[in-house]
Amino acid sequence: MTKIKTQFKRRSFLKISAASGGGMLIGFSWLNGCAPAEDPGVAVPNEWFDINGYIKIGDTGMVTIYSPNPEIGQNVMTSMPMIVAEELDVPWENVVVEQAPLNTGFYQNQFAGGSLSIRLSWNALRMAGATGRRMLMEAAAKEWGLTVDQLTASDGMIKEINGDRVIGYGEVAGKAVGIEVPEEVDLKEIKDFKLIGSSKKNVEGKKIVTGKPLFGLDHKSDEMLVAMIEHPPAFGMKVKSFNEEEIKGMPGVTDAFIVDAALEEPARFDVNAFPQLIAIVGKTTWPLMQAKNALRAEWEEVGVLESSDIHAERIAQAFKTGEISESRRDGDADAAFEKATTVIERAYSSPFMAHNCMEPMNFYANVTEDSAEMIGPTQTPEALEASVAQLLSLPLENVTVNMTRIGGGFGRRLYPHFGVEAAAISRKVGGPIKLMYTREDDMTQGTYRPIYESRYKAGLDEDNNLIAFSVRGAGLPDGPVFPNRFPAGAIANYTAEKIKGDTNLSTGAWRAPRSHFTAGAEQSFLDEVAELAGKDPIEFRLELFDRAKNSPVGKKYDYDADRYAGVLELVKEKSNWGESKEGVYRGVAAYFCHSTYVAEVFDMVLENGEPKVQKVWCAVDCGIVINRDAAKNMIEGGVVDGIGHGMYSELTFENGASNQKNFDNYQLIRHSQAPKEIEVFFVENEIAPTGLGEPGLPPAVGALANALYKATGQRYYHSPFATADQGQKKMMG
Amino acid sequence: MAEYNIRVNGKNQTVDVDPSTPVLWVLRDHLDLVGTKFGCGIAQCGACTIHIDGVAMRSCITPISAIGDQKITTIEGLSQNADHAIQKAWLAHDVPQCGYCQAGQIMSASALLDENPTPSDDEIDAAMNGNICRCGTYTRIKKAIKTAANS
Structure with a gap:
């Protein structure tokens, strides 16, 4: 059994006043209260007992588990409490979840x-659940005059091993006042997991399908006003003035002004091209x-008004003179290219893209003289708290942040x-406001996925061995290269360079930053190299993993060759790779990012001459799987997202x-363009779990490109x- | 401003708003029915889909003045207790990720099944193509529609 040190500051159980739920910890009951995870297995309690900030147990045995992290659709509001419930060992039916x-100070x-x-x-x-279980057992032991090792606790019940006495968690919780938090607790053996690895429905599923406020x-x-903004119409512009009096005089408008949300010391996540609005x-x-439609504003030009042509020139320039921010060099690639029998060079590119969360940016702020209450969708509540505190010159503890369910993250809400703008507006108004962006405000505000170009070169010897490989990647503002990732370590002569460029567009992390592009480029390139070498694309990759494992080149590389090969082997088996079907064109790709390995095989068909992904097989190694069906859902979403953005989306x-300001000309994937079927398989192991929000997407772009080649010959x-025009321009200078 | 008597989810409601006000904002701002979502404001994403006399419509571009005595149904009025066949199928397939678009998806899907109880894949695509799911739950949505159709 694994022992783990507990880290709770609280000394003992705290008895809590009678109430039906919600808000015991820090007065948080603004929206939802307690909601049964599924159909509740027990009655709503009259009294609740706070165990440790993650767990609250009611006298009926109902258990509230607090989910600490923002829920952006990755389903942590279900999977995080499942982990607590597993170690607490309580029936899932008895669990309710609160954000x-x-x-x-605690989480x-x-x-x-x-x-x-x-x-x-x-x-x-795990520790939170195990600590709760241990403390309940101690309470029962005390009650019965026994020691904890004479008891068992599971499924919400504590039993005497050599006797008949049984007590429920709900009953014993009331007797646990004064029980000390143990310094060390035992964690379950992985083989004993009951909840983890099973499939539990989204705890907010019922609220979502019935349209509850979430x-x-x-x-x-009460008293809340709505606020909207208008930001400059272009990057490189700043607001000067607007027809304030006319706007203020319009029906339904209570105030209009220019607000400044600029921070003197912007932190990492304080990306904002338009602080004055x-x-x-x-x-x-x-x-x-x-x-907003009646606004007549004067804008001031304060920077270059960039165009797609300028961006293309800047990328080209970056390849010539751009700063190299990261690199790796093994052997002598230039010399090896000279010796190579066959050399292939290809360039890959991808435009700026928007996140386009379906819920446009918004936040509620209620700023007073000495406090700020913030409620809304943020991926980084802590960064928001700090930035709002800085804007308002308030101590951190005077800013509270509560998280709503979030209508999509994808990096945008990092x-x-x-939120800072909402606070600035609330301060000016002197009362609570909810700021909301329109879709156009959202899509034109920036924080874009950068534009990228990567140039790959490979050299084969006369026996078609890959003896040299180079990749140079530039982007505005930074390149998409991970120098120590695959195929680093697998090729004797290897260079990788990540190159910076310049733009005044604001950019940010976009689901699987850089990886989503690099996987597409690298996995298509390797597919083309494998074909040139006359090798099966999976066997070709497996040979490289073999090399990286058995005779690695250069310094340490950033992947586990066995696990990488493992997902390829699994997807090969599940998809019956090698089998050919009339009218079905197959592509494969694998990628490792965010600590998770994913391989995908796409089956493409031509429908009325149009290529369409029909079926997808995914093999995933994320270590221990927490919530199996929801984990599959994440990977499925990643695949669809990869196809969508690979095929259709761009900003010019x-x-x-x-040029794109809304969904009439910014194309997102739609129902008819999605695969009919996606099957997801997990590598079963006992490695500590890693994430699934991002890793399903990157290989999809590569598998898509490779299947498209088989289907179209291009x-x-x-x-x-x-x-996009698929021609290869002259690139190597 | 003008007064409108409308019937929403079987209830009579009176609102005093500008005639150009889209039904979406009447529902969200005046009637506290926030299940219907704002996504694009130009009828391109489907997040705001409601039923007007049983037909799936985009409430973000439908002015209140165009409603007259037509009956409005929103996600809140689709069933009493999440027991519409479509809602049950959505839960059975655990469709949502972020969940924001799902009310619109459900309203489009339920209108489709009312009109065509056994839609083919192509018919589902045609009826659902106006509803964007940024999380990419399309495959599950299609399965859920088929499950509901067979129930």
């Missing part, structure tokens, strides 16, 4: 990003939308500027502004594949 507020890593929620909280969540945009409070405030939304620029280098 915890930001509490930096750690309360953010949603980098596919890190489960990975970083695995131990803390999201930031759904939040309301026109704000319009009123009681309801529609009059504000009309007022950047809390919209003229005069500093994107290689796809430039996304969006459906519309």
Whole structure:
């Protein structure tokens, strides 16, 4: 049994006053209260007992588990409590889940990003459950005059090993007042897991399908006003003035002003191209939308108004003179290319893209003289708290942040500027407001996925062995290369260079940052190299993993060759790779990022001459799987997202502004373009779990490009594949 | 401003709003029915889908003045207790990820099944193509529609 040190500051059980639920910890009961995870297995309690900030037990045996991290659709609100419930050993039917507020003094890593929620909280969540179980057992032991080792606890019941006495968690919780938090607790053996690895439904599923208020945009409070903004129409512009009096005089508008949300010391996530905004405030939304249409503003040019042509020139320039921010060099690639019998060079590119969370940016702020209450959708509540505190010159403890369910993250909500703007507007108005962006505000605000280009070169010897490989990748503002990732370590002569460029568009992390592009480029390139070498694409990769494992080249590389090969072997088996079907064209890719390995095989068909992904097989190694069906859902979503953005999505620029401002000309994947079937298989092991929010996406772009080649006979280098010119320009200078 | 008497989810409601106000904002701001979502404001994403006399419509571009005596049904009025066949199928397939678009998806899907109880894949695509799911739950949505159709 694994022992783990507990880290709770609380000394003992705290008895809590009678109530039906919600808000015991820090007065957090603003929206939901307690909601049964599924159909509750027990009655609603009259009394609750706070165990440790993650767990609250009711006198009927109902258990509230607090989910610490933001829920952006990655389903942590179900999977994180499952981990606590596993170690507490309580029937899932007895569990209700609540979103915890930001509490930096208690929880750690309360953010949603980098596919890190489960990975970083695995131990803390297990410890919370195990500590609760141990303390309940101690209470029962005390009650019965026994020692803890004379008891067992499972399924919410404590039993005497050599006797008949039985007591439920709910009953014993009331007797546990004064029980000390143990210094060390035992964790379950992985083989004894009952909940972890099973499939539990989304705890908010029923609320979602019945339209209950869950999201930031759904939040309301008494006296709350609605605020909308107008930011400059182009990057490189700043607001100067607007027809303030006219706007203020419009029906339904209570105030209009220029608001400054600039921070003197911006932190990592304080990305914002437009800190000065026109704000319009009123009681309801529609009059504000009309007022936005009636705005006549004067904008000031303060920087270059960039265009797609300028971006292309900047990328080309970056390859010539750009700063190399990371690199790796093994052997002598130039010399090896000279010796090679066959050399292949290819360039891959991808445009700027927007996140396009379905729920537009919004936040509720209620700023007073000495406090700020913030409620809404953020992936980084802690960063938001700090930025709001800085803006308002308030101590951190005077800023509270509560997280709503979030209508999509994808990296967009790592950047809390919209929350900071809400706070600035609330301060000016002197009361609570909910700021909301329109779709156009959202899509043109920036924080974009950078534009990328990568240039790959490979050299084969006369026996078709890959003896030299180089990749140089540039982007605005940074390149998409991971120098120590595959195929580093597998090729004798290898160079990788990540190159910086320049733009005044604001950019940010976009689901699987850089990996989503690199996987597409590298996995298509390797497919083409394998074909040139006359090798099966899976066998070709497996040979490289073999090499990396058995005779690694150079310094340490950033992947486990066995696990990488493992997902390829699994997807090969599950998809019956090698079998050919009339009219079905197959592509494969594998990628490792965010600590998870994923391999995918795509079956493509031509429908009325149009290529369409029909079926997808995915093999995933994320260590221990927490919530199996939800984990599959994540991978399925990643696949669809990869196909969508690989095929259809792009932003183009003229005069500093994107040509695409809404979904009429920014294309996102739709029902008819999605695969009919996606099968997901997991490598079964006992490795500590890693995340799934991002890793399903990157290989999809590669498998898509490779299947497209088989279906059409043409290689796809430039996304969006459906519309971009696929020609190879002269690139190596 | 003008007064409108409308019937929403079987209840008579009176609202005093500008005639151009989209039904979406009447529901969300005036009637506290926030299950219907704002996504694009130009009828391109389907998050705001409601039923008007049983037909799936985009409430973000439908002005209140166009409603007259037509009956409005929103996600809140689709069933009493999440027991519409479509809602049950959504739960059975655990469709949602972020969940934001799902009310619109469900309203489009339920209108489809009312009109065509056994839709083919192509018919599902045609009826659902106006509803974007940014999380990419399309495969599950299609399965859920088929499950509901067979129930």
